[in-house]
Amino acid sequence: MKCLGIESTAHTFSVGIIDDKGNILFDEKSVYKPPLGQGIHPREAAQFHTENSINLVKNALKTVKIDDIDVISFSMGPGLPNCLQIGATVARFLSVKYNKPIVGVSHCVSHIEIGKLMTDCKDPVVVYCSGGNTQIIAYVGGKYRIFGETEDIPIGNAFDVLARELGLEMPGGPKIEELAKNGQWVDLPYVVKGMDLSFTGIVTQCKRLHDQKVKKDDIAYSFQETVFSMLTEVTERALAHTNKEEVLLVGGVAASHRLQEMMKVMCSGREAKSYSVPDKYAGDNGTMIAWNGILAFKAGQKMKVEDTTFIKDWRTDEVDITWLK
Numbered sequence: 205m206k207c208l209g210i211e212s213t214a215h216t217f218s219v220g221i222i223d224d225k226g227n228i229l230f231d232e233k234s235v236y237k238p239p240l241g242q243g244i245h246p247r248e249a250a251q252f253h254t255e256n257s258i259n260l261v262k263n264a265l266k267t268v269k270i271d272d273i274d275v276i277s278f279s280m281g282p283g284l285p286n287c288l289q290i291g292a293t294v295a296r297f298l299s300v301k302y303n304k305p306i307v308g309v310s311h312c313v314s315h316i317e318i319g320k321l322m323t324d325c326k327d328p329v330v331v332y333c334s335g336g337n338t339q340i341i342a343y344v345g346g347k348y349r350i351f352g353e354t355e356d357i358p359i360g361n362a363f364d365v366l367a368r369e370l371g372l373e374m375p376g377g378p379k380i381e382e383l384a385k386n387g388q389w390v391d392l393p394y395v396v397k398g399m400d401l402s403f404t405g406i407v408t409q410c411k412r413l414h415d416q417k418v419k420k421d422d423i424a425y426s427f428q429e430t431v432f433s434m435l436t437e438v439t440e441r442a443l444a445h446t447n448k449e450e451v452l453l454v455g456g457v458a459a460s461h462r463l464q465e466m467m468k469v470m471c472s473g474r475e476a477k478s479y480s481v482p483d484k485y486a487g488d489n490g491t492m493i494a495w496n497g498i499l500a501f502k503a504g505q506k507m508k509v510e511d512t513t514f515i516k517d518w519r520t521d522e523v524d525i526t527w528l529k
């Protein structure tokens with residue numbers, strides 16, 4: 205069985221094709237980059253996706269014939285409405301034109317499932333940290349429950365806002381990781397509230413330090429150490445609470461070597477194991493949507509075309525995980 209999956213929640217339009225053994229047959233993406241100093245403009249990102257979607261779908265169907273595709277899946281949310289609309293429309297078009305079943309899947313759950321597919325972990329505490337989300341998640345009783353999350357901006361977004369402030373290019377995370385290698389410690393706020401996290405105050409303090417001419421390297425180092433320590437602390441509590449023995453890092457920020465290292469150290473102290481999704485599948489990609497499509501479709505999920513809208517605020521813990529029940 206093969207699924208063609210479409211991702212379009214934010215900056216990335218991507219098409220992936222995967223079979224039910226987990227073999228990836230096609231994976232291409234185009235990524236909208238806002239002008240230097242600016243965030244994603246939803247309408248411009250959607251326009252970008254509209255223009256790029258045609259070629260990506262054409263390439264995908266040159267690689268795997270449409271006759272060999274069993275099901276179409278698309279990212280149904282959460283995300284930017286203008287962008288979600290494009291992916292849903294392209295998926296709907298393919299479904300109707302070629303008479304293929306269609307299933308909408310959760311972007312967040314797809315990040316988790318591609319991480320599980322690509323590592324050996326079975327039942328992890330998931331640290332989902334990306335440009336649009338920051339959640340500590342574990343599967344309990346039919347749902348992926350959220351044990352802790354950001355109270356304001358997502359961690360990847362915090363990296364990007366700080367990077368813009370420091371005059372660095374997008375995406376900001378890798379640039380800050382590079383600068384941090386030569387940095388020294390300066391004090392920053394550390395904001396963990398119960399199991400939740402807050403990043404905006406830390407970014408504001410970093411901006412102040414930048415105005416006071418503190419070295420960029422030192423700001424980058426201290427920022428990275430602080431926010432990753434916060435994430436690691438909450439993850440350790442989730443491990444203790446759920447009695448699970450694995451941690452899985454997913455989402456774009458999972459590509460950070462420093463975060464991977466911190467989680468490894470924390471896990472080794474608890475005889476737990478730490479995994480990270482491979483870099484290529486850490487950021488948004490169509491393959492993860494296709495894989496979630498396979499899981500959902502095999503579990504009996506499919507949708508009527510008229511129901512294939514999008515849910516812009518679809519929370520991870522609202523999704524029915526039919527394939528694990």
Ligand code: AMP
Pocket residue numbers: 333334335336359360361363364375376377378381455456457458459460461486487488
């Ligand atoms: P996603 O939203 O999943 O596509 O992930 C993109 C986000 O990951 C952006 O906010 C990046 O700044 C962030 N990111 C990528 N690499 C790193 C890194 N090495 N350290 C921190 N953040 C990163």
Ligand code: MG
Pocket residue numbers: 311315334335336455456487488
């Ligand atoms: Mg994402």
